[in-house]
Amino acid sequence: MEITKSENIRNISITGHGGSGKTTLAEGILFASGVINRFGKVEEGNTVSDYHKDEIEKQISINSSLMNTLWKGSDGSFKKINIIDTPGFMDFVGEVKSALRVSDTTLIMVDAFKGVEVGTEASFMITNEYENNVIFLVNKLDADNADFEKTVSVIQESFGSRVAVVQFPVNPGNNFDAVVDVIRMKLLRFKSDGKGEYTEEDIPQALQAKASEYHQKFVEVVAEEDEELLNKFFEEGANLTDEEIDFGLKKGMRERKLFPVFCTSAAKNIGTRDLLDFISNYTESPMDKPAEIGHSPNSDEPIEIPPKLDAEPVMFIFKTISEKNIGELSFFRVYSGKVKAGMDMINEANGKTERLSQLYSMNGKDRKEMSEVVCGDIGAVVKLKDSHTNNTLSSKNFPVVLPEINFPKPNITMAIHAKNKGDDDKIASALHSLHEEDPTFLVAFNPETSQTVISGQGEIHLATILNRMKSKYNFEVDVTNPKIPYRETIRSKVEDIEYKHKKQSGGRGQFGHVHIKIEPQERGKGFEFVNAIVGGVIPGRFVPAVEKGLIETLNSGVLIGCKVIDVKVTLFDGSYHNVDSDEISFKIAGSQAFKKGFKEANPVILEPIYDVEIVFPEEFMGSVSGDISSRRGRIQGMDVYGKLQKITCQMPLSEMNDYSTKLRSITQGRGYYDRKFSHYEDVPKDVESKIIADYEKEREQE
Ligand SMILES: Nc1nc2c(ncn2[C@@H]2O[C@H](COP(=O)(O)OP(=O)(O)OP(=O)(O)O)[C@@H](O)[C@H]2O)c(=O)[nH]1
Ligand SMILES: [Mg+2]
DSSP, X not given: OOOOOGGGEEEEEEEESTTSSHHHHHHHHHHHTXXXXXXXXXXXXXXXXXXXXXXXXXXXXXXXXXEEEEEEOXXXXXXXXXXXEXXXXXXXXXXXXXXXXXXXXXXXXXXXXXXXXXXHHHHHHHHHHTTOEEEEEEEOTTSTTXXXXXXXXXXXXXXXXXXXXXXXESSOSTTXXXXXXXXXXXXXXXXXXXXXXXXXXXXXXXXXXXXXXXXXXXXXXXXXXXXXXXXXXXXXXXXXXXXXXXXXXXXXXXXXXXXXXXXXXXXXXXXHHHHHHHHHHHSOOGXXXXXXXXXXXXXXXXXXXXXXXXXXXXXXXXXXXXXXXXXXXXXXXXXXXXXXXXOEEEETTTTEEEEOOOEEXXXXXXXXXXXXXXXXXXXXXXXXXXXXXXXXXXXXXXXXXXXXXXXXXXXXXXXXXXXXXXXXXXXXXXXXXXXXXXXXXXEEEETTTTEEEEEESSHXXXXXXXXXXXXXXXXXXXXXXXXXXXXEEESSOEEEEEEEEEEOSSSSOEEEEEEEEEEEOOTTOOOEEEEOOOTTSSOGGGHHHHHHHHHHHHHHOSSSSOOXXXXXXXXXXXXXXXXXXXXXXXXXXXXXXXXXXXHHSOEEEEEEEEEEEEEEEGGGHHHHXXXXXXXXXXXXXXXEETTEEEEXXXXXXXXXXXXXXXXXXXXXXOOEEEEEEEEEEEOOHHHHXXXXXXXXXXXXXX
16 A cells, blocks of 8 residues: 555544444445445444444444545545544543544534533543544434534534534435535535435525525634634625635634534435545644654653654554454554654653564554554554553654643542452453553552452443453452541540450460550551550560550551551550560550550541532532532532532542442533542541441451
8 A cells, every 4th residue: 555645644533422423424434435345333233443342232432443544635635534433421531532632633523413412522622632623513414303503503602603614404304415515605415325425516596595694604704713814804895715715714723713514414424525525625634733742751851743754753652452363452643753564662651662563554453554654644553562552652862752641530449359269360460451451440459458449430431341351351350339448546545454465275375464555646646656664564575566466456457447547555564474475475465455445445437538529510509519418528619610610528438439420410421520538537426336337247247
């Protein structure tokens, strides 16, 4: 295959709310451009993009997939269009972020009946973050209830007035087959063969007024992009030339001020060919983009990486998947120079050299070998040893690190336990590779609770990952809510607690005898041990053993098996036996005295309290605040941001397990939150008795 020039590359992502038709559109594009000769359907599980088993089963996209096609531009040259189809379900938003990190233009699909939804808003926010140009597609115009005008007006309300309609549908609904292109002022009539072919007709009399009105509005929006055009249009009342329209349109898109709107029926493959023309002729190539700003591996010193072919090679890995029979496949974009099969690159994250073995261009799971990947292009490479998502590979002569994908923080945490104890180590390694594939899935071992905890974007996300673990590695696990790291402490002083450990059973016995005083310390002061033994009533060599016994008990807890904090213990008296006393005996005595005294010293359980910030549309105020109080939360502040409401509050961790799911459900998916640990606080008495009872029940079962 001829190698495409960098200026002929277009990097496009397709995003939007779940089910808006992204995967169907990608399939239609591949079909219209001749990459495939059958138009697969999501329902039949035979699309190029949704090829994973779980995607076919659920009929939704879970992973983003990379595809590409060639399309002839009006300048006569073929453009290589890289297409990343992303999942719309919010649990997989990490995939959208990584796709947009390497795209230049995003097609945001909007359902012509449902209008702007959570996924639409989220997509738009991510295009802001990664400075993608945006094109809106109003899709499903073949559906009975399609409402183009209403959909456009909500797009305008949500994303600003510079939403420029470049097409309107002639006959939305069941018989949909034509749109009016208000730039060219032509009617495009699509054939029903699913190949997306169309013929151009003159605009019929009955539609001319509407077409002119849209054309006028379009030109007005375009003119606003430039002072000179604006003058010409408004002051002189003159129309703009084709060149001026091209100029204003490109400038507006590049500056992310102008968002063209197209009409499609992805299912009928209507609107794809003219969209591909537009992408080829109007959207930016990687060479039009400003230089990426990276930094040197050893400092924050910024380094410019201009998109230039004759420069040192720099590539960025935005996605990693592991496929049966292939192993790890790393997807990357070249930001400068070009990379060739057989080349050695340095991974600046760990200083290791990676040899690029085979390079591929991808269409879903189909790979085609490439001898080189040029600046701006996107490809895949197999069998990198020590490189993962978010790593930059560069040449020895030009060490540089590119900005990472800012993956979303987890919303939900669960504890997992191997069904078969012997699998523990193997499961740890499987979890690790699942994390490499999906950086929004996190794994950690919590030494305090001795649990392996996994975190992710939502219940469906974690369920999907565990499913993958089962089908790929064949491990079964149980999932529970993670244990809460409670703390135990005391509220009052006990002056004298005596404990004598004495055992006489043939041979040498055991003897350790202590008197201790225990008292509470100020929060945060920790544990303090005071040795107040005088006159050698306990020989000096046994004192550390007493302290050791205390520390062990502090760590393993007295009431519910959680750490004891902020206590002061004074060892002030005791006795010993010449033969029978040893370190073990004094350790036991210290530990037992402490347990006894702790229970008399008005013990309490403390729970972790988190600072939580919740952002959601104001109409959900009642249900969000009601839910906060039902979780023993305390609202501390409220702010308004446009149409959004922000609540700042404190909530006990133990009440937050299903919070992300609940918040999503009571805000129709529009609310999100962030949290961080604040402090420990007394558990209310009724909750305390329940925690103790649960702990005792668990102990009995063990
Ligand atoms: N009537 C009609 N149905 C469509 C159209 N486009 C897609 N669909 C249907 O809508 C459903 C979802 O389509 P997908 O292509 O999977 O949508 P998606 O946006 O990729 O969905 P996710 O990846 O799960 O977010 C499928 O049943 C499609 O057949 C369209 O233009 N018209
Ligand atoms: Mg999809």
